[in-house]
Amino acid sequence: MESNDVEEEEFEFSRNYFLAKELGTSSKKSACKLSDINIVDEQELRDAHANLEPKHEREINDLMNSYKKSYSEWVFLLRCGFGLLMYGFGSKKFLIEDFASSALTDYSVVVINGYLQxxxxxxxxxxxxxxxWDQLKMHGKTTWENLPKNQQPFNTKSMDDLIAFLDGPHLEDKECFVCVVVHNIDGPSLRDSDTQQYLARIAACSHIRVVASIDHVNAPLLWDKKMVHTQFNWYWLHVPTFAPYNIEGTFFPLILAHSGSAQTVKTASIVLQSLTPNAQSVFKVVAEHQLAHPNEEGMPLNNLYTICRERFLVSSQITLNAHLTEFKDHELVKTRRNSDGQDCIYIPLTSEALEKLVQEISH
Structure with a gap:
């Protein structure tokens, strides 16, 4: 091709490009808006998703069973001081819980659901x-400074004191530890820098071991070199499960779907069912008061404490406050001050939705 022909072709391309841009800016803009899209109810969309026929079940079960052969190796890694970080496509919740329930029976396990808000x-x-502390009592090692033998005033301690206790040289036996399971350590409620720093400090304690999962592609950006290699001391495990994120996705609104009250009730019901029976009973007290007095601004905290004491649901104000803190963390209740200046607690649901919720948790 001649050089003149090449230049002519490039000129023609450039001319057409700028001509198209000029016509594009002068043409009438579309009047369509995102709000004009006809979106479905969130509950309807979730029901349709739940009715999807699962595929490749046999292959997925075979894959999960193959991981069970590595359980003893994973326990050995924990005993050596490593933290297990599981990554790969698919929900790893069932895999981690199966590992904890079958291979970590000799240790205490605490679960953190990072997918919660x-x-x-x-x-x-x-x-x-x-x-x-319970493990130390079993080993006859109850010598922590300022801690009475018949009492555990841990709620009065600062985070620094608590972490110092977890890292203390209480036992020479390094296999005495508490295992922390963190589903979605890269979840929305754990992504901030301060929380990750605290988690890293906890993981670095001599009597703590961490088993966690990640799903976000940028999750490793949460940690610096010291956190990865020294504090968390991660041992990376590629364990794709190809399992759906059914539970993790429950707490997130779906795209192009209305957030209906039915879904709010379902989410609240799932959270409540994961709490202790006493916590559920305390929540019912608030719900029953709100249904009986729909025009009031909420239930005064003093009245709530009195009723809970009479029904033997709590033994002290500290116990009640612990339940209320858990409710607030999951956005099940909110507080406000009424016209008399009293602090009140209320459930941010309509009466109809609240009745459905009480019925669900009563079954």
């Missing part, structure tokens, strides 16, 4: 300290 990390650390 909010998590009270200090309450998790308090639970870890209480479990370790």
């Amino acid at each position: 909010q998590i009270h990390l200090k309450q998790v650390v308090i639970t870890l300290a209480e479990l370790l």
Whole structure:
């Protein structure tokens, strides 16, 4: 091809390009809006998804069974001081829970569901300290400074004190530890820098081991070199399961779907069923009061405490506050001050939705 022909072709391409841009800017813009899209109800969309026929079940079961052969190796890695970080396509919730329930029966296990919208990390650390304290009592090692032998005032301790206790030289036996299972350590409630720093400090404690999963492609950006190699001390395990994210996806609104009240009730029901029976009963007290007094601004905290004490649901104000903190973390309840200046608690649901929720958790 002659050089003149090449230049002519390039000129023609450039001219057509700018001509198209000029025509594009002068043409009438579309009047269509995203809000004009006819979207379906979220519950209807989730029901349709739930009715999808699963595929490749036999292959997926074979894959899951193949991982079970590695359970003893994974336990050995934990005993050596590594943290297990599982990645790969598919939900790893069932795999990790099966590993914990079948291979970690000799150890205490605490589960953190990182896919929830909010998590009270200090309450998790308090639970870890209480479990370790029980192990120390079994070994006859109850010499932690300022900690009475017949009492565990962990809720009064700061995070630094609690982490110091978890890292203390209580036992020479390094195999005495509490295992922390973190589903989706890259979840929305755990992604901020402060939370990751605390998780890394917890993982670095001598009596703590971590088993976690990640799913976000940018999850490794959450950690620096020290956190990866020194604190978490990750041992990376590629364990694709190809399992659907049914539970993890429950707490996220679907694209192009209305967020209906039915879905809100379903989500709240799932959260409540994961709590203790006493916590569920405390929630029912608030719900029953709200249904009986729909025009009030909420249930005064003093009244709630009195009723819960009478029904033997709580033994102290501290216990009630722990339940309320858990409710708030999961956005099940909210607080406000009424016209008399009293702090009140209420459930942000309509009466109809609240009745359905009470019926679901009562079954």
